[in-house]
Amino acid sequence: DTEVTQTPKHLVMGMTNKKSLKCEQHMGHRAMYWYKQKAKKPPELMFVYSYEKLSINESVPSRFSPECPNSSLLNLHLHALQPEDSALYLCASSPRGGPLREAFFGQGTRLTVV
């Protein structure tokens, strides 16, 4: 299994809603990432988890709250978002240690905030 699975694929939410994005991998990777990608821009790093612990938060607003309940699962909890938060949210994982090999990406969640 060499997949990173993200759900849902599309999400429309209001500014007062609370929703969660889910990311799952079963490759035994111990580093997981959330990226945000605005239209026609490259992905930008949001959070890094290493061994289920948050190691990097790239100054992301608190309305985005990550969670890593176990080594296979990564969530991104959303609350009180703004329309400018509409973007493609990509999850990725990579093996810790060893060669600097590829990161495996999920298909992304396309989020629209209305």
Place this chain on the structure above:
Amino acid sequence: AQKITQTQPGMFVQEKEAVTLDCTYDTSDPSYGLFWYKQPSSGEMIFLIYQGSYDQQNATEGRYSLNFQKARKSANLVISASQLGDSAMYFCAMREGGPETGRRALTFGSGTRLQVQP
């Protein structure tokens, strides 16, 4: 300062021709990895090819090859025999080595949109 620079916002190529997408990078780490990803309009990031900083030979994966010139800090992607399905956004990315996890996250260039014409 930009760590990854892609100077071609858009490129056109005729079907069955070869095309080179440019990428230069900047790092002081001796250990790093360079990646190319393809992103079609569906949004998924598809891994194409990887080059490690200590690799002696240029990486190749099928129709993709990476022209790695370490002294010039360039890692250009060459796609041979272009196909219509190659039309997509292409990102060059780098992961710098080091003990901290954060330094292992990918940094992306701004991307090149490739359009293959019949």
